[in-house]
Amino acid sequence: xxxxxxxxxxxxxxxxxxxxxxxxxxxxxxxxxxxxxxxxxxxxxxxxxxxxxxxxxxxxxxxxxxxxxxxxxxxxxxxxxxxxxxxxxxxxxxxxxxxxxxxxxxxxxxxxxxxxxxxxxxxxxxxxxxxxxxxxxxxxxxxxxxxxxxxxxxxxxxxxxxxxxxxxxxxxxxxxxxxxxxxxxxxxxxxxxxxxxxxxxxxxxxxxxxxxxxxxxxxxxxxxxxxxxxxxxxxxxxxxxxxxxxxxxxxxxxxxxxxxxxxxxxxxxxxxxxxxxxxxxxxxxxxxxxxxxxxxxxxxxxxxxxxxxxxxxxxxxxxxxxxxxxxxxxxxxxxxxxxxxxxxxxxxxxxxxxxxxxxxxxxxxxxxxxxxxxxxxxxxxxxxxxxxxxxxxxxxxxxxxxxxxxxxxxxxxxxxxxxxxxxxxxxxxxxxxxxxxxxxxxxxxxxxxxxxxxxxxxxxxxxxxxxxxxxxxxxxxxxxxxxxxx
Numbered sequence: 001x002x003x004x005x006x007x008x009x010x011x012x013x014x015x016x017x018x019x020x021x022x023x024x025x026x027x028x029x030x031x032x033x034x035x036x037x038x039x040x041x042x043x044x045x046x047x048x049x050x051x052x053x054x055x056x057x058x059x060x061x062x063x064x065x066x067x068x069x070x071x072x073x074x075x076x077x078x079x080x081x082x083x084x085x086x087x088x089x090x091x092x093x094x095x096x097x098x099x100x101x102x103x104x105x106x107x108x109x110x111x112x113x114x115x116x117x118x119x120x121x122x123x124x125x126x127x128x129x130x131x132x133x134x135x136x137x138x139x140x141x142x143x144x145x146x147x148x149x150x151x152x153x154x155x156x157x158x159x160x161x162x163x164x165x166x167x168x169x170x171x172x173x174x175x176x177x178x179x180x181x182x183x184x185x186x187x188x189x190x191x192x193x194x195x196x197x198x199x200x201x202x203x204x205x206x207x208x209x210x211x212x213x214x215x216x217x218x219x220x221x222x223x224x225x226x227x228x229x230x231x232x233x234x235x236x237x238x239x240x241x242x243x244x245x246x247x248x249x250x251x252x253x254x255x256x257x258x259x260x261x262x263x264x265x266x267x268x269x270x271x272x273x274x275x276x277x278x279x280x281x282x283x284x285x286x287x288x289x290x291x292x293x294x295x296x297x298x299x300x301x302x303x304x305x306x307x308x309x310x311x312x313x314x315x316x317x318x319x320x321x322x323x324x325x326x327x328x329x330x331x332x333x334x335x336x337x338x339x340x341x342x343x344x345x346x347x348x349x350x351x352x353x354x355x356x357x358x359x360x361x362x363x364x365x366x367x368x369x370x371x372x373x374x375x376x377x378x379x380x381x382x383x384x385x386x387x388x389x390x391x392x393x394x395x396x397x398x399x400x401x402x403x404x405x406x407x408x409x410x411x412x413x414x415x416x417x418x419x420x421x422x423x424x425x426x427x428x429x430x431x432x433x434x435x436x437x438x439x440x441x442x443x444x445x446x447x448x449x450x451x452x453x454x455x456x457x458x459x460x461x462x463x464x465x466x467x468x469x470x471x472x473x474x475x476x477x478x479x480x481x482x483x484x485x486x
Contacts, residue, residue: 001070003059004434005052006236006427007155009033009043009097009258011127012051014059015427016066017434021450023424025063027055034094039101039340039348042094045083045157052158062220068223073162073214074437075233076240076429079175081246081377082133085150087339092144095135095154097264099259099295101340101348103127106135110177112303121190122174122181122271122279123218127340128295131177132357134194149448151200155233162230163212167203169232171239173204174280178436181288182269184281205232207242207283208439210274225361234283236340236429237261237291242283243432244422245395245451252392254419255413255428257399260374262381265289274345275384283436284445292381297374298400300336304370308363314404319364320371321406331365332356333474334373341377342406343480344384351486355478372468373406375414376475382415394418398428405456412458413465414472421456 001019001024016025017188021025027336029051034042039067060067080098085091096102107125110117118124125132130151140146152160154174156168173179178194178201180187186201205211234242237255241263246253252264266288271279278291296303301313310316323331337350348368354369397408397419403426424431431452437449 001066001071002434002437003070003073003291004430004432004437005055005073005075005158006239006430006433007048007052007158008236008429009078009099009175012055013046014055015430015434015462016059016063016070017431017438018400023427023431024066025059026427027058029054031061033097041097041100041188043097045095045154049161052161056222058269070224070228072138072229072231072437072441073433074231074433074440075155076154076236076433077172077425078160078471079153079172079235080128080130081154082130082137083154083157084137084144084148085152087149088146089150089160092147093141093357098128099339100126100133102113103132103136104348105220106132106139109135110193114189117177117190118273119271120180120187121177121372121445122269122273124273124276124346125176125177126342126346128342129175129177131190131194134196136157137326138195145195148200150202152202154440156202159211159230161220162214164215165212167205167211167232168202169205169207169211169234169283170281171283172233172235174237175433180270181279193224197485206285207232207234207238207382207436208285210440214321229437229440231437233436235280237263238280238283238289239432239436240428240433241265241289242449243428243430244398244425244436245449246396247282247284247287247445247449250285250392253398254378254415256397256401258297258299258409260294261397262292262378262385263289264385272384276346277384282312290385292384294336294343294374294377296336296338300338300352300374301367303338308366310363314366316363316406317406319370320368323364323368327365328368332361332369333471333478334369335475335478336370336373336377343381347483349486350479350483353373353482371410372414372471373475375411376472378411379414379472381416391420392417394420396420396422396425400426406422406445409458416460416465418452418460419458421458422452423455424452
């Protein structure tokens with residue numbers, strides 16, 4: 001058995017994977033975000049650990065035989081978060097998360113102080129990355145900065161709790177802006193620009209390599225054998241790719257989680273930082289990927305569901321699906337920049353907006369506008385990727401938003417790419433984490449990283465695409481027109 005742990009923004013997921021690729025058990029624990037100031041987004045690392053212990057305790061209680069058979073644990077997690085530890089490995093302050101936008105000034109400092117920064121890191125410095133967060137702490141919380149002994153990424157704080165080891169994998173490290181992504185090694189130049197050095201960094205491993213063993217006290221707590229391997233793991237999107245079998249050049253997926261991602265695999269390093277495209281290491285050795293990221297995907301749908309007072313996202317989508325063709329054409333257009341935006345704008349100050357609103361618009365029209373706007377932003381991202389990545393012949397859908405067939409078909413029509421629905425796609429990152437654990441025990445890649453069973457496929461409808469592209473043009477001109485007001 002293999003245990004996968006995925007530390008998301010809103011919950012921690014745990015799954016037990018059988019060697020026949022079946023899922024033997026699942027558990028989850030909810031998490032909350034703190035936003036004490038505008039643009040801030042934080043969580044307490046101790047809450048992540050409590051969620052992990054809660055989920056694993058639940059699995060041990062419900063599936064004791066399966067937990068006893070676990071030989072490896074893989075980790076996946078939200079990227080970019082800054083976990084600051086002192087010399088005693090105590091947490092110094094709440095972790096600053098991936099969707100925190102406070103450090104835009106520090107991004108400009110990095111570009112000014114290290115002109116070659118983007119060519120080293122393969123990315124533009126963005127407030128979401130870890131490096132500018134540390135520059136912000138250095139400037140605004142100098143007493144805390146002076147006490148920093150180690151900087152960890154979110155999932156690697158869980159590794160510390162599980163093993164006592166400080167390590168990270170190359171895919172997650174790619175999102176720090178401290179990694180030389182082409183060389184898969186820490187950049188002393190970029191670290192020095194933030195007042196840090198190699199001594200502050202965890203050791204680097206590949207995602208499919210062993211990075212420690214489970215503490216005996218935890219093995220006893222969960223009824224496991226001694227010597228359970230903890231794999232390097234991966235950032236959430238690289239782990240999702242492993243879970244969906246997206247490991248060969250040209251393969252890709254679309255993720256509809258809190259954020260939205262278009263992910264395409266490459267066997268070489270290829271960067272396009274000017275368009276906000278991320279060039280990261282994959283969780284497997286010798287592979288990279290290009291990725292576009294929008295910050296508010298399924299979270300935009302959650303927001304409009306609360307705004308309209310509907311009981312659930314599914315209920316609002318069901319209303320939107322009943323709109324007539326005339327009502328769809330008359331719906332407002334929505335910019336989904338509720339938390340700023342990355343690809344292609346790299347603008348933490350970007351704001352969300354409805355335009356074209358009238359008194360005739362109700363909840364259904366607003367809900368439709370939101371999911372359409374998310375689709376348009378993903379099309380922007382796919383276009384940005386097209387300059388460096390092999391065009392994908394199809395994309396697998398992953399994430400919680402992929403549960404809606406109405407939204408799935410709309411995305412296929414907007415992106416003009418066939419979308420594949422696969423078994424287990426809603427737990428892709430946790431599944432990928434478990435598979436990385438399996439690989440760390442010596443499992444062959446071709447056996448472990450199989451494509452999941454296809455359970456559906458959405459093909460683009462040309463007539464609908466033609467109608468949508470007219471609305472997409474309105475979407476494209478809206479951002480530059482509204483940017484001075486943001």
